Amino acid sequence: MKSIFDKCKFGDLTLKSRIIRTGLWESQQCDLDAIYERYEKIASSGVGLITSELYSLYPKDKFTEHSFKMDNINFMTMARKLAEITHSYDVPILGQVEFIKFNRGIDLDIAVNDLTIEDIRKIQSDIIEAAQKLQVAGFDGIQLSVGNNFFLSKFINPYYNQRDDDYGGNVFNRMRMVLELVKVMKDNLDLHVSVKVNTFDERKDGFDANESLEACKLLEKVGVDSIQITRPLSPLYFTKKLSGEDELVDYATKLIDSVDVPVIVGGGFDNMMHMNELLNNTNIEFLSMYRPFVSQGDFLKQWEANGEGESRCLKCNNCYRTKTSTCYHFD
Template identity: 85%
Template sequence: MKTIFDKCKLGNLNLKSRIIRTGLWESQQCDLDAIYERYEKIASSGVGLITSELYSIYPKDKFSEHSFKMNNLNFMTMARKLAEITHSYDVPILGQVEFIKYNRGHDLDIAVNDLTMDDIRKIQSDIIEAAQKLQVAGFDGIQLSIGNNFYLSKFINPYYNQRNDNYGGNVFNRMRLVLELVKVMKDNLDLHISCKVNTFDERKDGFDSHESLEACKLLEKVGVDSIQVTRPLSPLYFTKKLSGEDELINYTKKLIDSVDVPVIVGGGFDDMNHMNDILNRTDIEFMSMYRPFVAKNDFLKDWKTNAESKSRCLKCNNCYRTKTSTCYHY
């Protein structure tokens, strides 16, 4: 019988449990000790893998105020310390590198269709440079989002991408920027590369589940080490009133049958017994959690000793809406 606390492997990474902590916003940039304390609690709790909060590669990006900027003079100091903390508990860590807007000098928010070839190469080189920084800092890998509503998810989405060159049209062409990028990183860096991919996009003529499966097969071919399933504005779908779990689970099962790389699913999970049930009635092996770690950084300790089996997170989404790494209620 599988449980969330099974020791397992995620590609080349050894995990102490099947739980992947996913980060989002960082509201404590000015208090490194608070960040270190939070990561120590998470790493010591029994988590299998930690994915960092968003790291911003562009200082004028939409969410740069709510994430740690990679050009910050303290970034490498902070990153090295986080790797040191997590590794002291034998927990690997991935750096989450994403952006919502691409800026060309004084021109802010360049649309996907207006990117020149120089812009495409600049985006690729900027992400590769970010990955190099993570490797130097001692991180085990990088998570690249081509999901949610970040820029690269728009690039691969036919709703946004109407380019008529080799980077537009069919799924392969729309994925070309990402595929080239991943190939270079796999050939030149010693990092676990994880990609976050949308199951589908709700917009008419947008990215659908068939295209998503095709995109994931292409990622596997260029050497991606794991895939995390998500959807646009995902925390809003997993509340007490609205749940998209069945849809997400069904897609994840199809993806697991379609690719030969580890697949991670996140869906507002907050109950250990429910999660163990999913593990044992499906082929799902890994689950990600975000808000429960905000509500209580080390809640997994209670789960592991069976003192509790449900997160105290109220799913109010205040942490998501206000872009904070701390909980409003606790």
């Protein structure tokens, strides 16, 4: 019988459980000790892998106010300390690097179709530089978002991408920028490269499940180490009143049969019994959680000790909407 607390291999990493903590917003940029305390609680809880909060690639991006900027004078200090904390509990850590807008000098928010080849190379080199910083800081890997509503998810989406060059058209061409980027990182850096991909896009003529499967197969071919599946505005789908879990699980089982790299599945999970049932009744191996760790960083300790448990998170989505790394109800 599989359990969320199984020790297991995750590509080139060894995990002490099947639970991946996914970060999002960082509202404590000015209080490094508070960040360290939060990560210590999470790392000591029995979690298998930690994905950091968003690290902002560009200083004038949409979410820089709610994320730690990679050009912040304290970034490397903070990153080194987080790697030290998580590794002291034998927990690997990935840095989540994202951006919404690409600015070219005084030209702000350049659209996908208006990027020059020089712009594409600039984005690729900026992400590679970010990955180098993470490696120097001692992180085990990088997670790159080609999902949710971040810039790269738009680049691969036919709803946004109508380019008529080598970076537009079919799925391979729309994925080309990301594929080139992953290959360079795998060839030159000693990092686990994880990519977050949308299962589909709700827009008409947008990125659909078949294209998503094709994109993930291409990522595997260029050396990606793991894939996390998501969807735009994902926390809003997984509430007490509305659940998109069945749809996500159906897609995940197809993807897992199609690729030979670990696949991380999220979906508003908050109950140990339900999660163990999912592990034992499907081919899913790794489950991600976001809001439960905001509500209570070390809840997994209680679950493992009791052999059961349910998160106290109310799924109110206040942390998501207000872009905070702390809980409105319990902090």
